[in-house]
Amino acid sequence: MSKLTxxxxxxxxxxxxxxxxxxxxxxxxYMLKVFGKKTM
Known part of the structure; x- marks a missing residue:
């Protein structure tokens, strides 16, 4: 199992x-953290 960062x-x-x-x-x-700044 891989560790999530x-x-x-x-x-x-x-x-x-x-x-x-x-x-x-x-x-x-948390979705914004994972998807990044370019998320609309």
């Missing part, structure tokens, strides 16, 4: 309207 850089800003533990916001945050 998630970049430390945050792409999602802190001004979103979701609550801190919202599953949708967490999923979007």
């Amino acid at each position: 998630i970049p430390q850089e945050e792409i999602m800003s802190s001004g979103h309207l979701a609550c801190q533990g919202c599953a949708g916001a967490l999923a979007m945050r």
